Amino acid sequence: MSETVHVYAGECTTTYTASDDAGDEPTRRRGRVVVVHKPDGTVLVHDAAGYQPVAWLTRANAVHREVDGDGGFALVAVKERERLRVESRGQAHRGSHAATPAGVEVGTCPDCDGTLVRARGTITCLDCPAEYGLPRDAATLDETCDCGLPRMAVDRGARFELCVDRNCEDLDAAVRDRFDRQWSCPDCGGDLRVLRERTLFLGCENYPDCEATYALPDREVVGACDCGLPRVRAEDDGGGSPGDADTRCLDPDCRQTDGGEAEEAPS
Template sequence: MTRIHVYAGDCTTTYHGGDGPRRERGRVVVVHKPDGTLLVHDAEGYQPVAWLTRANAVHRETDGEGGFGLVAVKDGERLRVESRADADHASYGATAAGTEVGDCPDCAGLLVRARGAVSCLDCSGEYGLPRDAATLDSTCDCGLPRMAVERGARFELCVDRDCERLDAAVRERFDREWSCPDCDGDLRVLRERTLFLGCENHPDCETTFALPDREVVGICECGLPRVRSDDSTDADESASGAEPAYPADARCLDPDCTETPETV
């Protein structure tokens, strides 16, 4: 478990940055976080009087008499905090703080969602999430929470990618579902950092499309899927009053498409 170091005492703080040097002294509390962030707090308010976030390096010095010195550097910035006399120091185990989403099946600790991951507060368990995933109240057979992700359709999967893989679920549903508009090939579900649709005849055909992160609700005249837009709520009624096949503002997967949508 990572640790937060806390110092308290009569300190001199010196900051060097774009506005020139700034020097302050007072009885303060200094927080050194695991990501290299250094915060200096005095008796007033919530805002630190000096700080350097995510420093490239933080060096700690001791004088053998209970004092300390901290130096944080980042690009052209430098923050030094030096105690003037004996100072207090303590360290505490620390984790991400987030929304409770369940219990860890490995140690029975609490699972929280924070900063794009589900993490256990008591062990090293951590499961990265897609940026737009929603955690669900349901639980996988392995004991971990499930999540919902939209990639052309709604997929409900375990948060552990080694248990259920989003890539496999999307390929099973959409691989070769549509033909390439520029040749006779099929569009395959591929991954290079992110999932996308690419023609199977690559490199002869370089046609690619971003995999939709909204529901596919119809087919465009060009043969590509039409995707529900972010604010789609209602569908237009046709002249005959029949239910349409897609919302009025659904868009073609190809942003440059000029075809009209297919009606059924």
């Protein structure tokens, strides 16, 4: 969805102060510059050289803009103890422009036929408010769901291929169907449940009497350890049929050994 970027250009005085302490001297610059005020509160001041701004404030808590009758402007951005002020010296050019996230094109929006792009952990439509959050390690696929959205692949003990819209196909439900109660708690023997608290994880069913928790595997499960936890492929394993040397227990501190071939992974 489009948001507004404000752009100013002209001869300006830029004043940056790092704190409110009386002993701190502000940094001042004067020149013909271009000022960019982004929707997230970021303010950038660019001069004629290089790619780096001569002054900036990232994601300011507040940005106040003033325009006078002579075509000049003043802009003040504040973030905690930082303060950036940009004031034009006479008439300046001003403009407002629509802007969206910029990312890799991944499909067409079924709601409005706009372009879908993947950027900053989301799939976003450039023409409407549609937005879909992605797991950090998700790979978008060339396949399209019946609903019209792209599909993704995520490794959570196995490879899951789902729609990017959780309301269409829910990753949590798919992982629970596959792995809930598949393994035993090494501490008390209870079943390990697939739970979510900000992220998916394995937790003992006997909580709070047993507080054992484990990160859900982010690579393929290939068997079970003698301790009751799953065994997963080693991080640098290139695939193929894994032997014991190519796998490890989900618990990196486990001292158990399989004592033989790994059991088959749950299906």
